[in-house]
Amino acid sequence: MKAAVMREYNAPLELEEIAIDDPGPGEVLLKTAASGICHSDLTVLEGGLPVPPPCVLGHEPAGVVEAVGEGVTDFTPGDHVIGCITAWCGVCKFCTAGRPYLCLTQFAGRPEGAKPRLTVAGGDPMGQFANLSSFAEKMLCPERSLVKIRDDMPLDRACLIGCGVTTGIGAALNTVNLPAGASVVIVGCGGVGLSALQGARIRGAGKIIAVDNHAWKFDLARKLGATDCIDASDGDPVAAVHELTGGGADFVFECIGLVPTVQQSVAMTGRGGTTVLVGVVPVQKVVEISAADLVLQEKNITGSYMGSNRFRFDMPKYIDFYLDGRLRLDEMISSRIPLEEVNDALDRMRKGEAARQVIVFE
Ligand SMILES: NC(=O)c1ccc[n+]([C@@H]2O[C@H](COP(=O)([O-])OP(=O)(O)OC[C@H]3O[C@@H](n4cnc5c(N)ncnc54)[C@H](O)[C@@H]3O)[C@@H](O)[C@H]2O)c1
Ligand SMILES: [Zn+2]
Numbered sequence: 001m002k003a004a005v006m007r008e009y010n011a012p013l014e015l016e017e018i019a020i021d022d023p024g025p026g027e028v029l030l031k032t033a034a035s036g037i038c039h040s041d042l043t044v045l046e047g048g049l050p051v052p053p054p055c056v057l058g059h060e061p062a063g064v065v066e067a068v069g070e071g072v073t074d075f076t077p078g079d080h081v082i083g084c085i086t087a088w089c090g091v092c093k094f095c096t097a098g099r100p101y102l103c104l105t106q107f108a109g110r111p112e113g114a115k116p117r118l119t120v121a122g123g124d125p126m127g128q129f130a131n132l133s134s135f136a137e138k139m140l141c142p143e144r145s146l147v148k149i150r151d152d153m154p155l156d157r158a159c160l161i162g163c164g165v166t167t168g169i170g171a172a173l174n175t176v177n178l179p180a181g182a183s184v185v186i187v188g189c190g191g192v193g194l195s196a197l198q199g200a201r202i203r204g205a206g207k208i209i210a211v212d213n214h215a216w217k218f219d220l221a222r223k224l225g226a227t228d229c230i231d232a233s234d235g236d237p238v239a240a241v242h243e244l245t246g247g248g249a250d251f252v253f254e255c256i257g258l259v260p261t262v263q264q265s266v267a268m269t270g271r272g273g274t275t276v277l278v279g280v281v282p283v284q285k286v287v288e289i290s291a292a293d294l295v296l297q298e299k300n301i302t303g304s305y306m307g308s309n310r311f312r313f314d315m316p317k318y319i320d321f322y323l324d325g326r327l328r329l330d331e332m333i334s335s336r337i338p339l340e341e342v343n344d345a346l347d348r349m350r351k352g353e354a355a356r357q358v359i360v361f362e
């Protein structure tokens with residue numbers, strides 16, 4: 001099958017023919033229908049997350065089940081599914097405590113010594129990103145990375161729910177349980193930020209302030225629920241937020257993953273407010289913030305991983321939200337492209353020229 005392979009960091013992905021194994025116990029083979037491109041794919045390619053090459057990237061997929069392995073009872077061929085990186089085991093401390101997205105074994109892969117799921121010609125192992133690797137015509141996943149969805153949900157929109165939408169909406173609904181009326185700032189209006197923004201709108205937030213350094217995103221942000229927009233490339237965005245909110249917002253969602261925007265997000269947070277870090281700052285970087293500012297104003301900072309999801313519960317709900325008009329996905333898609341154009345799409349993402357781009361397979 002054809003796949004887009006990261007051969008080395010900071011180089012274009014290579015389109016290669018690679019082999020995919022048959023499903024083993026508890027595994028499901030999918031035909032990939034569509035895959036969104038998330039900034040975390042780019043962060044991996046730039047060496048900002050500990051994922052070594054060679055590896056097939058892509059982790060925001062929707063697909064159709066082709067075959068199932070021994071013991072799989074939740075899926076049958078023909079089922080439409082979404083894949084998610086937070087596979088869960090069901091028995092570890094975090095799973096049993098109701099936080100399966102923190103499962104200790106989510107990236108465990110096949111048992112030690114087993115044949116790899118993906119291989120290159122000659123049989124050498126090919127890395128699989130987060131049990132998924134959706135920049136490929138087929139995917140071989142643990143069943144606990146997948147959720148079955150309604151057949152009337154278009155798969156080129158369903159895929160967005162696999163990462164960006166679940167991450168953004170979940171940050172608002174699950175991680176901080178956003179209260180109605182709260183003032184909210186969304187820092188970064190990519191796929192993740194626009195989804196957090198929609199979570200705020202769905203919860204009935206008060207002011208919803210969108211911040212980005214590409215002003216073309218503001219029409220889109222307003223359509224999706226922003227009440228105010230701040231161009232970070234034109235003046236000080238922190239001062240602008242303080243002016244709009246009378247001293248800082250109740251909740252600030254950082255959805256970019258840069259050191260200065262994390263610092264700005266904390267500074268935009270008002271007394272007693274909460275900064276929610278959703279963007280992934282490259283692992284090599286450290287952010288300096290004032291501890292006194294946190295203490296004297298009793299500010300909270302929390303990370304938010306994959307929207308604190310229980311995806312088999314959350315994702316079908318988000319699909320209902322889309323199909324009944326409460327969640328807007330069509331507007332978030334800047335372009336649909338074939339796998340061959342993945343490197344151009346990554347370039348557009350680097351330059352801030354796209355909201356979400358979706359690879360659609362034949
Ligand atoms: N926490 C999680 O579980 C999780 C899951 C998925 C993605 N992420 C992370 O979320 C972040 C956003 O992902 P995405 O796919 O939406 O990215 P994206 O590239 O689509 O969006 C980033 C947005 O930030 C804007 N931007 C960039 N620099 C800016 C600046 N200095 N000031 C203001 N705006 C700026 C860009 O114009 C763009 O609109 C990434 O760091 C990604 O790795 C985290
Ligand atoms: Zn992602």
Ligand SMILES: [Zn+2]
Pocket residue numbers: 088089090091092093094095096100102103104105
């Ligand atoms: Zn677990």
